[in-house]
Amino acid sequence: MSEARTAILAALRAAPPRGPAPAPDFAVIGEKRWDAPERVARLRRAMAAVKTEFLDAGPGDWPRVVLEWVQAERLPNLLYGPGTAEGRALAAAWPAPGPGAPRLLAYDRPVEAFKGDLFGTVAAGFTTTLGGLAETGGLLLAPGPAEPRLLSLVPPVHLALLRADRIFDTLLQAFRELGWNREPPANALVVSGPSKTADIEQTLAYGVHGPKRLVVVLIN
Amino acid sequence: MAAEGDGLAGLEVDFLGASTRALADPQLRRNFRRAMDGLMAKRAALFADPAEWTRLRALGAGIRARNLGRLPELLETLERSLIRNGMAVHWARTPLEANRIVLELLRARGATAVVKGKSMVSEEMGLNHYLAEHGIEALESDLGEYIIQLDGEMPSHIIMPAIHKNKDQIARLFSQRIKEARYTEEVDELTAMARAVLRRKFEAADAGLSGVNFAVAETGTLCLVENEGNGRMSTHVPALHIALMGLEKVVERLDEVAPLYSLLTRSATGQAISTYLNLISGPRGEGELDGPREVHVVILDNGRSRIFQDPELAATLACIRCGACMNHCPVYTRIGGHAYEAVYPGPIGAILTPQVEGVGRRHELPHASSLCGACAEVCPVAIPITHLLIRLRREAGHRLPGTSVAGAGTARSGLEALGWRVWGWVLGHPAVYRCAAWCATRCWRLLPAGLPGLRAWTRTRSRPLAARRSLGERVRRQGVPRV
Amino acid sequence: MREVYFYATCLIDLFFPDAGMAGIELLQAAGVRVIFPDGQTCCGQPAFNCGYWEEARAVARRQLALFPRDLPVVLPSGSCAGMMKVHYPELFHGQPEAAAAVALAGRVHELTQFLVDELDLKLEDLGPPVKVTLHPSCHALRDQGVLDQPRALLRQLRNVELVELPRERECCGFGGVFAVREPGLSAAMAEDKAEAVRATGAALVLSTDGGCLLNLGGTLARQGPGPAAVHIAQFLRERSHGR
Numbered sequence: 001m002s003e004a005r006t007a008i009l010a011a012l013r014a015a016p017p018r019g020p021a022p023a024p025d026f027a028v029i030g031e032k033r034w035d036a037p038e039r040v041a042r043l044r045r046a047m048a049a050v051k052t053e054f055l056d057a058g059p060g061d062w063p064r065v066v067l068e069w070v071q072a073e074r075l076p077n078l079l080y081g082p083g084t085a086e087g088r089a090l091a092a093a094w095p096a097p098g099p100g101a102p103r104l105l106a107y108d109r110p111v112e113a114f115k116g117d118l119f120g121t122v123a124a125g126f127t128t129t130l131g132g133l134a135e136t137g138g139l140l141l142a143p144g145p146a147e148p149r150l151l152s153l154v155p156p157v158h159l160a161l162l163r164a165d166r167i168f169d170t171l172l173q174a175f176r177e178l179g180w181n182r183e184p185p186a187n188a189l190v191v192s193g194p195s196k197t198a199d200i201e202q203t204l205a206y207g208v209h210g211p212k213r214l215v216v217v218l219i220n
Numbered sequence: 221m222a223a224e225g226d227g228l229a230g231l232e233v234d235f236l237g238a239s240t241r242a243l244a245d246p247q248l249r250r251n252f253r254r255a256m257d258g259l260m261a262k263r264a265a266l267f268a269d270p271a272e273w274t275r276l277r278a279l280g281a282g283i284r285a286r287n288l289g290r291l292p293e294l295l296e297t298l299e300r301s302l303i304r305n306g307m308a309v310h311w312a313r314t315p316l317e318a319n320r321i322v323l324e325l326l327r328a329r330g331a332t333a334v335v336k337g338k339s340m341v342s343e344e345m346g347l348n349h350y351l352a353e354h355g356i357e358a359l360e361s362d363l364g365e366y367i368i369q370l371d372g373e374m375p376s377h378i379i380m381p382a383i384h385k386n387k388d389q390i391a392r393l394f395s396q397r398i399k400e401a402r403y404t405e406e407v408d409e410l411t412a413m414a415r416a417v418l419r420r421k422f423e424a425a426d427a428g429l430s431g432v433n434f435a436v437a438e439t440g441t442l443c444l445v446e447n448e449g450n451g452r453m454s455t456h457v458p459a460l461h462i463a464l465m466g467l468e469k470v471v472e473r474l475d476e477v478a479p480l481y482s483l484l485t486r487s488a489t490g491q492a493i494s495t496y497l498n499l500i501s502g503p504r505g506e507g508e509l510d511g512p513r514e515v516h517v518v519i520l521d522n523g524r525s526r527i528f529q530d531p532e533l534a535a536t537l538a539c540i541r542c543g544a545c546m547n548h549c550p551v552y553t554r555i556g557g558h559a560y561e562a563v564y565p566g567p568i569g570a571i572l573t574p575q576v577e578g579v580g581r582r583h584e585l586p587h588a589s590s591l592c593g594a595c596a597e598v599c600p601v602a603i604p605i606t607h608l609l610i611r612l613r614r615e616a617g618h619r620l621p622g623t624s625v626a627g628a629g630t631a632r633s634g635l636e637a638l639g640w641r642v643w644g645w646v647l648g649h650p651a652v653y654r655c656a657a658w659c660a661t662r663c664w665r666l667l668p669a670g671l672p673g674l675r676a677w678t679r680t681r682s683r684p685l686a687a688r689r690s691l692g693e694r695v696r697r698q699g700v701p702r703v
Numbered sequence: 704m705r706e707v708y709f710y711a712t713c714l715i716d717l718f719f720p721d722a723g724m725a726g727i728e729l730l731q732a733a734g735v736r737v738i739f740p741d742g743q744t745c746c747g748q749p750a751f752n753c754g755y756w757e758e759a760r761a762v763a764r765r766q767l768a769l770f771p772r773d774l775p776v777v778l779p780s781g782s783c784a785g786m787m788k789v790h791y792p793e794l795f796h797g798q799p800e801a802a803a804a805v806a807l808a809g810r811v812h813e814l815t816q817f818l819v820d821e822l823d824l825k826l827e828d829l830g831p832p833v834k835v836t837l838h839p840s841c842h843a844l845r846d847q848g849v850l851d852q853p854r855a856l857l858r859q860l861r862n863v864e865l866v867e868l869p870r871e872r873e874c875c876g877f878g879g880v881f882a883v884r885e886p887g888l889s890a891a892m893a894e895d896k897a898e899a900v901r902a903t904g905a906a907l908v909l910s911t912d913g914g915c916l917l918n919l920g921g922t923l924a925r926q927g928p929g930p931a932a933v934h935i936a937q938f939l940r941e942r943s944h945g946r
């Protein structure tokens with residue numbers, strides 16, 4: 001055990017003992033509840049206010065919606081995680097490679113193997129989400145083996161699939177229902193919009209280090 | 221921040237001089253006035269319901285009090301959980317120890333290209349300077365920190381480090397210091413320039429340094445709050461991630477982060493939610509294709525365990541570093557952060573800095589306040605800042621039995637102590653007071669204008685006039701009952 | 704007949720006795736028997752704020768003994784009311800006077816708060832039209848939540864136009880010893896406050912606090928002709944008494 005550790009803990013323990021503090025009352029943040037349509041409306045409003053874009057889709061046609069959007073935006077490629085059911089559905093709907101067609105790239109090897117491309121030529125990244133937040137807006141993601149961390153961070157555009165029936169009322173509710181408060185994944189993430197800053201004369205600017213655009217594909 | 225064992229304790233500080241210069245700088249005053257007004261308005265809009273504010277704040281304060289009540293156990297639990305999750309934990313008593321730990325970690329892995337996410341603890345350590353002395357450049361990636369690093373400055377605010385800078389100053393800085401950059405004052409273009417530069421650095425970095433907003437003991441989770449994405453870049457791209465935290469940042473459960481996070485974003489920048497909330501509970505895991513191979517957490521003391529000894533002053537450690545206190549402080553608004561010559565400025569700085577560096581050395585800071593209470597009113601975890609300012613004033617001038625405050629009693633002025641004794645004698649004896657009141661009212665004009673307090677007062681105010689007869693006298697004459 | 708103790712506070716006693724008298728007369732006009740204990744001097748706040756608690760206690764102890772009967776204690780100054788109400792229990796914590804301090808704190812009232820909350824005072828406006836603004840003293844505002852009461856009293860006066868002061872919640876810069884210890888900061892705050900007063904176009908700025916009055920009044924006066932600072936009690940008495 002390090003000397004510093006021993007000394008610090010001993011110093012803290014030398015302080016006069018404190019009486020037990022009462023258990024905090026979480027009711028004020030637990031009370032917020034909205035019905036399903038309100039949850040969607042709240043999330044859309046909050047995220048659109050910080051320049052998040054929305055595409056509406058149905059459970060069957062969302063891969064086509066994604067493809068058409070990528071084509072309309074003239075993006076040369078889209079990076080995705082091939083190990084998810086949604087990833088496979090996307091790949092199934094994707095046209096074969098050809099002139100003018102956007103390429104579907106699989107993030108299927110360690111980042112060390114294609115860092116240059118990831119930072120250089122990948123135009124957009126596609127991920128699923130675990131849900132959304134109604135109170136404040138926001139998407140919940142758990143990057144992992146199937147959808148790596150940098151997929152939703154490095155490409156300048158992040159396309160995120162959100163099921164409208166998976167929107168939680170509050171962050172606390174999400175923590176509890178996703179089990180993050182018991183056993184969080186190695187990386188868990190809440191994203192509420194494209195990256196931004198107000199560091200220059202408090203003027204809002206988008207697209208600093210994270211994605212410049214966040215596009216939510218909302219499945220109703 | 222100056223403390224024993226890191227050689228900065230000898231640096232001269234002169235708050236009166238620094239604040240006087242700041243007051244005389246119209247651009248600085250304009251910049252801060254505008255910025256603080258904006259931040260206050262944003263916060264007010266997000267806490268428009270007084271009942272909700274009261275309850276949420278009580279929850280936040282209660283959580284922090286509970287955390288602090290169990291600090292040593294929570295730190296041990298945190299360590300166990302972090303290690304179980306595959307992260308390493310290091311403890312540092314002083315900034316120097318922490319710097320050495322970081323340097324050793326970097327050297328052992330041959331890391332020379334280092335990117336930094338925002339970390340106030342790293343400012344306490346003087347880390348960038350230390351690493352530079354040892355041949356390692358740590359590049360700031362938060363836009364505000366990047367800007368001031370280019371200009372060789374310290375942050376002037378704990379949330380918006382470059383808040384003192386104008387667009388044209390930044391434009392000039394970028395055009396001079398960034399290769400191939402042209403002069404532009406367009407915020408979007410300036411931002412794009414910084415993005416391009418830093419993107420290359422993220423890609424090439426061997427190591428990423430970050431702070432920690434909350435460290436969850438139960439689950440072994442580091443919570444990082446940010447808007448730009450540079451925090452995620454710094455913590456997920458390089459192979460080595462080193463997280464720096466003050467020992468007071470530990471909370472017990474992830475549930476507690478929900479209300480604290482809401483209080484933080486609304487108090488700091490008037491946002492309901494930040495762009496990113498990044499929860500790190502391990503390095504690159506089994507099957508993961510990216511993420512750091514190693515995560516190291518450095519827990520820094522730097523005077524906190526000493527602050528913890530005092531039940532009243534320990535409330536200083538509840539701070540979640542939102543900056544609301546300084547945004548609302550009439551003193552900070554007028555002089556900005558640099559005038560404090562400290563890592564943490566404003567009201568939190570005025571109570572924290574003296575306790576870390578010695579209340580004698582920093583006695584000016586607790587006195588740089590009219591005790592208006594605007595800070596305590598907005599503190600999301602209900603730190604009784606004005607009480608603590610008065611307490612530190614007391615500690616500066618008196619060596620109270622059993623005190624654990626650094627430098628207690630070392631700023632005692634014999635003249636002031638005598639002055640208060642005389643004051644106490646006059647006002648403790650009604651007959652003496654009545655006599656003094658009679659003299660004051662009759663002979664006021666005879667008071668020399670050069671009397672120290674009077675001269676300072678009359679520089680910007682008309683000479684105060686004692687009335688012809690005190691109220692006490694008039695009451696007696698008019699027969700108002702006295703029992 | 705209701706009875707109260709009246710505590711002048713040292714600044715009102717020495718610099719604004721008219722305001723103190725007005726406060727007493729307002730209470731008397733409302734049918735209250737006002738008792739002015741002999742031997743009152745200072746609440747002790749200056750020494751308390753500067754950390755000289757032994758000296759503050761010596762003075763405060765004397766004040767504690769002035770109010771033997773269980774009657775309200777009314778003060779025409781927000782910061783001094785705050786001192787007795789909020790800080791006396793703190794100052795005497797663990798001391799023999801602890802219980803007495805807590806007991807006193809429970810019956811301390813700032814004047815406008817007493818006039819509105821306890822007496823539900825009704826005023827008639829006998830004065831000519833005038834535009835005024837209000838500076839809520841920090842200690843009254845934050846220690847005791849006093850803001851609505853002065854406003855409520857002023858709103859009763861039909862010929863008085865009350866204009867809100869820009870950044871009204873910001874400190875005027877007095878802070879007691881702060882004004883001489885950090886004169887530059889104090890002056891900057893006072894000057895900004897004075898400028899805000901001028902910007903309202905009001906003829907008068909009203910205050911519930913002797914320190915704020917001294918500071919703001921002095922700053923305005925030094926800057927030349929224009930709005931003056933007046934204690935709210937004095938203003939209310941003049942308007943309702945037609946003096």
